[in-house]
Amino acid sequence: MIQGKSITFGNNIDTDQIIGAQHLILPSIAGMAPFAFEHHDNFTTRFTPGDILVAGENFGCGSSREQAPAVLKHRGVAAVVARSFARIFFRNAINLGLPLIVCAQAAEIGELAGITINGDRLCDETTGRQYGIEPLPPFIAEIVASGGIVPFLRRKRLSGLV
Amino acid sequence: MNVIEKILSAHSGGETVRPGRIVSVDLDYVMANDATACLAVDIFKDELMADRVFDPGKVVLVMDHFTPSSSIAAADSHNRMRRFAGEQGLHHVYDGQGVCHQLMMERHVLPGQLIIGADSHTCTYGALGALATGMGSTDVAVAWKEGRIWMKVPEAVRITVKGLWPAHVGAKDLILRIIGDLTAGGAAYKALCFDGPAVAALDMAQRMTLANMAIEAGAKFAYIAADETASAYLRAAGRSGGRTFADDADARYERTLDYDVSGLAPQVAFPHSVDNVGAVTDFEGIAVNELFLGACTNGRFEDLEIAAGILAGKKIAASVRLLVTPASVDIYLRALESGVIATLVRSGAMIGTPGCSACFGGTGGILGRKERLLTTANRNFRGRVGSPESEIYLAGPAVVAASALTGCISDPRRIAS
Numbered sequence: 145m146i147q148g149k150s151i152t153f154g155n156n157i158d159t160d161q162i163i164g165a166q167h168l169i170l171p172s173i174a175g176m177a178p179f180a181f182e183h184h185d186n187f188t189t190r191f192t193p194g195d196i197l198v199a200g201e202n203f204g205c206g207s208s209r210e211q212a213p214a215v216l217k218h219r220g221v222a223a224v225v226a227r228s229f230a231r232i233f234f235r236n237a238i239n240l241g242l243p244l245i246v247c248a249q250a251a252e253i254g255e256l257a258g259i260t261i262n263g264d265r266l267c268d269e270t271t272g273r274q275y276g277i278e279p280l281p282p283f284i285a286e287i288v289a290s291g292g293i294v295p296f297l298r299r300k301r302l303s304g305l306v
Numbered sequence: 307m308n309v310i311e312k313i314l315s316a317h318s319g320g321e322t323v324r325p326g327r328i329v330s331v332d333l334d335y336v337m338a339n340d341a342t343a344c345l346a347v348d349i350f351k352d353e354l355m356a357d358r359v360f361d362p363g364k365v366v367l368v369m370d371h372f373t374p375s376s377s378i379a380a381a382d383s384h385n386r387m388r389r390f391a392g393e394q395g396l397h398h399v400y401d402g403q404g405v406c407h408q409l410m411m412e413r414h415v416l417p418g419q420l421i422i423g424a425d426s427h428t429c430t431y432g433a434l435g436a437l438a439t440g441m442g443s444t445d446v447a448v449a450w451k452e453g454r455i456w457m458k459v460p461e462a463v464r465i466t467v468k469g470l471w472p473a474h475v476g477a478k479d480l481i482l483r484i485i486g487d488l489t490a491g492g493a494a495y496k497a498l499c500f501d502g503p504a505v506a507a508l509d510m511a512q513r514m515t516l517a518n519m520a521i522e523a524g525a526k527f528a529y530i531a532a533d534e535t536a537s538a539y540l541r542a543a544g545r546s547g548g549r550t551f552a553d554d555a556d557a558r559y560e561r562t563l564d565y566d567v568s569g570l571a572p573q574v575a576f577p578h579s580v581d582n583v584g585a586v587t588d589f590e591g592i593a594v595n596e597l598f599l600g601a602c603t604n605g606r607f608e609d610l611e612i613a614a615g616i617l618a619g620k621k622i623a624a625s626v627r628l629l630v631t632p633a634s635v636d637i638y639l640r641a642l643e644s645g646v647i648a649t650l651v652r653s654g655a656m657i658g659t660p661g662c663s664a665c666f667g668g669t670g671g672i673l674g675r676k677e678r679l680l681t682t683a684n685r686n687f688r689g690r691v692g693s694p695e696s697e698i699y700l701a702g703p704a705v706v707a708a709s710a711l712t713g714c715i716s717d718p719r720r721i722a723s
Binding site for chain 2: 165206
């Protein structure tokens with residue numbers, strides 16, 4: 145179960161917005177993390193560790209930079225809920241063990257709502273509404289359950305499907 | 307199987323595959339650049355505890371986003387890449403030689419290959435009939451170690467293009483129009499397969515422009531079958547080989563989209579999303595401050611030549627700066643020797659070191675508050691090239707050159723005639 149308050153975004157949130165290009169050259173994710181969503185006032189002023197990001201279509205589009213999900217995870221984002229995710233961001237987040245939730249009604253969720261994600265249900269505690277969420281394909285779910293691709297591979301002793 | 311499924315099948319043991327199936331595929335190259343390689347090195351060493359890359363001839367490292375190093379952090383990062391390349395005995399390491407994708411196309415990619423790169427525009431290699439896609443640093447680190455990676459077999463969308471190309475209209479205008487129609491996430495996870503007589507008529511430079519921007523509609527792969535144009539390109543580059551694939555009789559596509567370029571106008575994507583596309587005539591008169599001709603989208607000799615044709619004997623507007631960056635040293639030399647660079651410099655252009663340049667803003671060309679950039683690059687995201695209060699407009703080389711003369715977004719069909 146994942147619980148937290150929502151920080152909301154629109155459609156097509158690109159990875160340049162999540163972490164600007166000029167910060168990618170910094171030597172560590174810890175060094176980049178303070179610049180996550182640096183031009184989004186709701187994130188910079190309201191976000192606290194454990195919050196859940198809620199967005200529309202195509203979250204994480206653009207650059208392949210894995211630094212984008214990595215800085216979100218480092219800042220303590222508990223999960224990202226969106227109507228859909230861009231492919232490379234999705235793969236990077238799964239590899240890092242950052243939970244991504246696909247929810248067709250994500251746009252109905254308001255700012256600072258209390259969110260509970262449990263199994264295949266998402267509950268907006270502020271409005272009392274319940275939403276269905278899309279299950280992950282079994283192979284992907286196994287990577288997430290392992291905590292990311294590196295622990296998954298360790299478990300498979302680097303001999304299975306990579 | 308369709309051609310995408312056949313290439314994936316050929317790299318995963320030869321079994322029949324269908325969309326949605328997850329397969330483990332053998333890779334022909336694994337590429338990373340200076341925006342992504344150091345993170346992959348950390349993961350390779352510290353998390354995977356790996357010693358050796360699977361094949362030092364198949365791991366390619368490119369310094370292109372931040373070279374020549376623009377900060378102490380960039381210089382340190384480049385030195386970490388060089389150290390890793392030395393430890394591993396990598397055969398292909400480039401610094402200041404060009405944008406990673408252009409170098410891959412000029413020196414490495416062959417038809418039928420399967421390649422991943424830690425850069426989203428890796429899909430460019432589909433222009434040569436290869437399958438290639440962008441991934442993050444962890445996937446690249448895993449692939450460095452294993453030489454293979456998991457992939458989901460994508461649905462394929464066929465885009466059939468017919469008609470005769472009008473003057474001053476090219477592949478950039480077509481792909482912007484397609485992205486405008488599909489939307490920024492409209493081809494998410496899919497392979498975009500381009501065919502038809504208007505695609506067959508394109509030279510390799512324009513095919514690369516077309517394939518390069520498939521990711522801007524969310525696509526996983528772009529694909530254009532390798533034909534005689536592709537063979538001639540490879541011969542000129544001193545390469546041969548590869549493998550060509552074709553659809554089986556039962557090949558299935560999720561859908562087919564038809565385009566006719568005959569009536570296509572030059573297109574522009576306006577801020578702050580690549581699918582925000584309209585004809586140049588909708589934007590004429592918007593004043594710009596900076597113009598950029600370059601990037602893995604449109605930094606090839608043919609693009610520079612188009613611009614030089616429009617700018618020859620003229621001066622750019624006093625109100626603008628024009629940055630031109632050839633996408634590779636080979637392009638740079640050809641443009642020097644043919645006089646194209648001299649024409650551009652005489653018109654007022656600044657010439658940059660081959661690399662990502664003002665597409666990424668890692669080495670210069672940064673925008674100030676309220677400034678507008680008109681660029682041949684592939685992304686117009688807010689703040690990508692500087693101030694979050696700046697604006698980025700995307701277009702092809704003819705629109706950029708015509709607009710440099712006037713200082714505002716201009717229709718090359720009017721300016722150049």
